[in-house]
Amino acid sequence: MHPAPSVILFTTLSGLGFGLLIFLGLGFPPVTGWVAFVFFLIAYALSVGGLLASTFHLGHPERALKAFSQWRTSWLSREAWAAVAALVTMGLYALGAVFFGTHLVPLGWIGAALSLATIFTTSMIYTQLGSVPRWNQLLTPLHFLSAALAGGALLAGQLLVAAILLLVALMIQLGHWSVGDKRFAEAGHTIATATGLSGGQVRAFSPPHTGSNYLLREMVHVVGRKHARKLRILAALLGYGLPLVLVLVPGAGHLLGGLAILAHVVGMAASRWLFFAEAEHVVGLYYGKRG
Amino acid sequence: MTSLPKDTPRKLGLVIDLDTCVGCQACVIACKGWNTENYGAPLSDQDPYGADPSGTFLNRVHGYEITPDQGAAQLVHFPKSCLHCEDAPCVTVCPTGASYKRAEDGIVLVNETDCIGCGLCAWACPYGAREMDQTAGVMKKCTLCIDRIYNENLPEQDREPACVRTCPAGARHFGDLADPDSAVSQLVAERGGFDLMPEMGTKPVNKYLPPRPKDRLEETDILAPFLDPVADSPQGFLGWLDRALDRL
Numbered sequence: 001m002h003p004a005p006s007v008i009l010f011t012t013l014s015g016l017g018f019g020l021l022i023f024l025g026l027g028f029p030p031v032t033g034w035v036a037f038v039f040f041l042i043a044y045a046l047s048v049g050g051l052l053a054s055t056f057h058l059g060h061p062e063r064a065l066k067a068f069s070q071w072r073t074s075w076l077s078r079e080a081w082a083a084v085a086a087l088v089t090m091g092l093y094a095l096g097a098v099f100f101g102t103h104l105v106p107l108g109w110i111g112a113a114l115s116l117a118t119i120f121t122t123s124m125i126y127t128q129l130g131s132v133p134r135w136n137q138l139l140t141p142l143h144f145l146s147a148a149l150a151g152g153a154l155l156a157g158q159l160l161v162a163a164i165l166l167l168v169a170l171m172i173q174l175g176h177w178s179v180g181d182k183r184f185a186e187a188g189h190t191i192a193t194a195t196g197l198s199g200g201q202v203r204a205f206s207p208p209h210t211g212s213n214y215l216l217r218e219m220v221h222v223v224g225r226k227h228a229r230k231l232r233i234l235a236a237l238l239g240y241g242l243p244l245v246l247v248l249v250p251g252a253g254h255l256l257g258g259l260a261i262l263a264h265v266v267g268m269a270a271s272r273w274l275f276f277a278e279a280e281h282v283v284g285l286y287y288g289k290r291g
Numbered sequence: 292m293t294s295l296p297k298d299t300p301r302k303l304g305l306v307i308d309l310d311t312c313v314g315c316q317a318c319v320i321a322c323k324g325w326n327t328e329n330y331g332a333p334l335s336d337q338d339p340y341g342a343d344p345s346g347t348f349l350n351r352v353h354g355y356e357i358t359p360d361q362g363a364a365q366l367v368h369f370p371k372s373c374l375h376c377e378d379a380p381c382v383t384v385c386p387t388g389a390s391y392k393r394a395e396d397g398i399v400l401v402n403e404t405d406c407i408g409c410g411l412c413a414w415a416c417p418y419g420a421r422e423m424d425q426t427a428g429v430m431k432k433c434t435l436c437i438d439r440i441y442n443e444n445l446p447e448q449d450r451e452p453a454c455v456r457t458c459p460a461g462a463r464h465f466g467d468l469a470d471p472d473s474a475v476s477q478l479v480a481e482r483g484g485f486d487l488m489p490e491m492g493t494k495p496v497n498k499y500l501p502p503r504p505k506d507r508l509e510e511t512d513i514l515a516p517f518l519d520p521v522a523d524s525p526q527g528f529l530g531w532l533d534r535a536l537d538r539l
């Protein structure tokens with residue numbers, strides 16, 4: 001799949017933002033006043049920024065409101081609802097914490113649950129696609145949830161929790177890669193099932209057009225996989241390993257914390273690049289290309 | 292509404308004969324022409340006469356080669372467009388309700404005024420049947436020429452999809468696949484029509500008819516086995532050259 005910068009930014013940033021909102025809603029750290037203002041500003045900048053980035057790839061952003069209508073069937077529509085509900089609920093909770101110095105605990109819990117639900121709905125947009133076997137697995141939602149929770153814990157300064165979550169997220173990330181590598185073959189899609197042709201070895205002989213097309217540009221992206229191995233190591237080390245070590249340094253202050261967050265963001269961006277670039281769409285079979 | 296209808300009384304679709312298709316691309320052109328001039332946003336081209344031409348097509352003809360264990364390879368021309376699946380994954384993923392499957396005849400359509408151009412339906416389609424138009428910013432797909440098949444302003448013989456109407460080889464058939472007595476259903480039953488990527492569970496309405504096995508050149512001369520085999524060692528000048536080179 002084409003690793004569009006807008007979707008990489010969206011899944012990375014909004015994951016972090018909603019992850020932070022989960023911790024703030026649960027009262028970790030129990031901040032009020034100006035400190036709370038800064039925490040919520042960061043959380044909203046990331047989550048809303050991510051959501052805005054995702055509208056960049058729409059053909060008609062001015063019709064985006066229509067996306068709220070199909071929540072009964074569409075995960076993308078459910079994501080829109082969950083995101084708005086989470087942002088509004090946490091906004092009210094933030095008002096209490098910033099201006100009135102109080103924590104509306106039930107509201108915070110609901111907001112945290114809605115933030116978690118938002119991340120889950122985002123992950124399901126990808127998980128539901130049978131046409132992309134690598135995404136169509138149980139670990140995809142777990143990867144999105146664990147990565148967002150680990151990033152949120154880092155941003156919220158919950159060092160011990162962050163360390164545990166980073167370790168869990170790393171395990172899930174490694175599992176997602178190793179299961180994902182086998183998914184296409186397991187799903188059993190081949191050029192023979194795609195074309196229904198039998199009686200010998202089937203090979204794509206001539207493409208429909210000499211030029212490229214939307215399908216090839218959008219779904220048969222092979223360039224990004226060139227450095228997949230190096231990028232995986234980079235993503236694992238920067239996204240999970242280095243932050244894990246940094247938060248375990250005794251007396252880690254803002255500097256090391258900031259470094260840990262920076263490393264995590266860069267690592268996650270690499271991970272999300274791979275999430276798209278390595279994902280093979282079955283339509284590639286019709287063009288004689290896996291993915 | 293992007294919920295799929297439970298069942299549709301009619302299942303309009305195409306039956307494509309891979310044995311008959313000659314790969315002339317007439318259906319591709321007829322489709323592009325009709326769907327650019329009629330219903331919905333035109334099918335745009337980008338840089339059509341330049342170095343890197345590309346454009347929106349609702350129907351594309353691929354070519355595949357089948358190499359059997361023995362004998363000559365066979366080429367198959369393979370037209371591909373929307374299969375109007377009964378369990379269409381492109382419809383349910385749509386967040387705006389722009390994508391829908393008609394309850395009366397099963398045709399899958401896009402309401403272009405509701406489409407936000409997110410592209411998720413094209414991702415969900417395993418067959419590559421949907422293409423985002425780069426100029427209009429909305430999703431385009433085969434409409435089964437809905438503006439022809441029900442169009443009473445057209446002479447009756449023209450009330451079928453443009454690709455079917457134009458096919459000079461008679462490789463494309465249009466009809467109701469829910470009716471077991473229809474010509475298309477009979478054809479599917481007779482020729483062993485099949486689904487593309489059946490393991491995907493999309494239950495395509497369109498069917499493909501397999502290429503028939505080709506004739507093979509058999510040995511017909513009953514005396515041939517008794518004749519001297521053709522000399523496989525060279526004679527004359529070539530024979531001398533062969534021996535001379537061997538000695539070197």
